[in-house]
Amino acid sequence: MGLTGTISPDFASLKSLQRLVLANNNLTGTIPEELTTLPGLMEFDASNNHLYGKVPAFRINMIVKTGGNPDIGKDKKRFSRVQSPNATVIHPRHSGSDNDSVKITVAGSSVSVGAVSETHTVSAGESSDIQMVEAGNMVISIQVLKNVTNNFSAENILGQGGFGTVYKGELHDGTKIAVKRMECGVITGKGTAEFKSEIAVLTKVRHRHLVALLGYCLDGNEKLLVYEYMPQGTLSRHLFNWADEGLQPLEWKRRLTIALDVARGVEYLHGLAHQSFIHRDLKPSNILLGDDMRAKVADFGLVRLAPEGKGSIETRIAGTFGYLAPEYAVTGRVTTKVDVFSFGVILMELITGRKALDESQPEESMHLVTWFRRMHLNKDTFRKAIDPTIDLDEETLANISTVAELAGHCCAREPYQRPDMGHAVNVLSSLVELWKPTDQSSDDIYGIDLEMSLPQALKKWQAFEGRSHMDSSSSSYLPSLDNTQTSIPTRPYGFAESFTSADGR
Template structure:
């Protein structure tokens, strides 16, 4: 409670992370610098009361109230809030609402308030429109004050026992009762354009022919004949209620921002002579007005752009539309035939041009690939794949692969060394090092294949991911090459390296560096089954920092910005020194700076999906930040992101952790019981990581930090790691600064071979080949 003080400002991040806030009151602080209603409050899901009257709030009320399922009281009166009521008010549980006496006045209608139980104090604003029946019928309504607004329509009648004040408005009658039919129709027309203030201030009383702006009546003064909204900058739609004004002769709606379709009810107006909707954004079919109607609809590029069927001409060519130039309605039917012929010719030309461009592209593409050194191989498969949606795990190496496309290429297929630097690896070598893909060598299984451990003749280990052709979908060679090229661009100490790949008949294989300690998931959730000691806190926070650095590189330090989209413990692999590397790049997506994309199919794993991604498919780097926050919670608690063995209120880790993240005492109860927490320094470290986890899993993406911030928070908590030997710096003898062609040449030189390759075109880096690869990995024909 901060009421009745002389505060001058509120810090920018004051409300960030207040996950346990229930009541906040800062009313009667008129000396505060103007501030907006805080969107950071979305972290405060337990909020019950927010009081900030007479505290110099400005701007509009943000549409964030679905984040407050427990909010019952909101007092924002005597401020300078503008705009309309947010739609999320309509679904909230707010019982007591005070928004009165804004300096400039709130605007718009009050329809969204129809689900509130104890509506209070909406007086002294500029609300327009009619009071909806939903407000009058609220079963628990106790008190409502709507006085001194610009509300229109019939006077509302509330149920017995409801205390109400509705004075000083613009109701059509001083007593309850229906409005004149013409008044009712015109108010519906006004509602379709949002009850603009120009209409609310002028359209008062129960006679539209007495002083109503934009309306003209006949000589008797009883019937509305003209409605002129031309050039008023109105937004909204055209109301079908215009059809109820049976004496209308002229309707001018030109030069506004109207959308939607033209109601068919207007066609039946017997007296209509002029209907002008030019220069709007209307769409849908063009109605067929009588020949006597001058119908103008220029400047509506979407109007009539429905999908043609049969031999119909393009929209707008039908008889009776009057054209778009304002000429009388009607046009010859012959125009439909000629227009159809024109469309057919245009389509034919476009198809022909497309075929020519496709042939040209294929020819040029073949010439371009020739400089990379073509290798003929009659045994190479005719079906190619591209990583796509995944929800399974194969010990961290299992990217999802789907949509296989069959491409018959006759007797031969072309294989290339791509510009990215990856090498095609002999299938015979992979069979040999995995003991012919023996079950004894299986590291993990996923929905799209199996991961095998391979061992070279000198003892060096690799991981071979073998995709099952039977579960693949359709994607072409170009996309497969592009995916390999992406994987060669992301090279970092804390990202598992792709060493190469193989295509053999219907099989697709990827070769990765081997991580001997398996996945973080095994060490967090299955340590007893694997008979390994549980991770210490020092190991956990060190792993978190490694992951943060790897993902930070993906987001902002690589040649391009990438989004992982499936960050989780089973995709975090550990070496013998328990240093972590992020794996499974099957879902990696390019993310151009300043942009986002919308996915039509979800990728990733439930429990780690950011809310905006799961709800809308919107993908930004912040979806990885959210997943990283979930991983932090798992490191702290030893619990899985989703655990169906627990009660409903505890099975979703993020929801449960938000309730726990209230005090240090609660955090103590949530800590993994295998951790030693007697040390105060350890507890302080856990608290900081818990706070970071809360920020990373904020509901709104803009409230989450970037991964650079996570690195800065975790860095001081981890002792500086220095390799015991310089050659270990990049892990397991892999030199991340050397391209694969350079490495091949060095290996050959070291072993005194005479083989030579023209690899000068390759620029991107690739891990150098472990000892023992020189004899076996030079095969470029997959045999």
């Protein structure tokens, strides 16, 4: 069959199972200990795969075949990685019939299937079916999710949002996951449609700075999404609650890198995906950090697919006060510039360490955007507005000033005055490049940094190609590669000279 993925411990729920033949595939992970509890299992054949770890202690009179797995008996847990969203998972599914056949759900398989009901034989000696579900993600049973989250215990809660609660879980092979469980009272008919829409959207969106959907579960009233686990939590945790949680405040270079990561993720949503998506609720609590402190944009429950050939939709208001663009709050009309406004607010938060809406502040300082515009009018007041935990020198201050200027343009009152996210990526990447050591990594292709935006990569590739075909005497006709990397892109047409000018943009 050429199946890939891991073996689900849910096979243990099939009490009448007598033979389980999974030989000659590309299965990975470990053999679930739960299989030893099957009372009628007489044969287990997982030979010729890529399994590892200890073989569970099956009954002494059972036939167990594990040959052809080079790493069986070896503990490779420390080398395990989060399974690819395109991988399959071998998972039993009750057919509702009284016969002994077993259905196995295989999601995201590379096998081409014409319909969900098409079946394939597991082995020559077995009459079981394999139901192929083309989804680009994994179907995970409710029982597995209950097990890995300790029955959705309060101790496993990572956070709560508008649609439900997010729990931490750990699969039997050591993979950590985040499970978003929708509240039954919240999921109406419209909510169910939105849930299915979220799945459809996320299966089409793949980017290093977007949190990946690893699986989902639809089981009666239970509706859950399974995401990759981001161990360092939200940006808001590190930006606003670092002292209470015993964390170190973020250095400016780290904040700048996070801003660039977010910009690249949103740029992909807006223009580099097959169709344009609008997030509509971009904020620090929807930005998650890995152990390397690199950022990914999360929570696509409010994403809406923009109509073909258009950049806007009209819908009910969704989002968070303090991050809402003026035109969105007033008219409900959504364009990609709504996300740009929210991103500008996040930049202001990174600079000041203050929340977008802080009711503990006096009324004139409660709204960050208004206060920030006022503080940016001159250098003295602006310097006082910068987060005091940031170590300031002249270079850092100049760097922050550039980001502040970008934040102001992103938060312009009129949508047409705001840049697109590609411009934000160019500005921020040029600032990050100033601090990046010159290191020709083996991962670079033709000297191109894979973290670059597409226009930057093309420009650098063209420069490389030009150099390789011209002798040194003609190289002076090429633009300076250093200049293209470190210079700040020109302001797009229609921008005010400064957002602190008389029109307040």
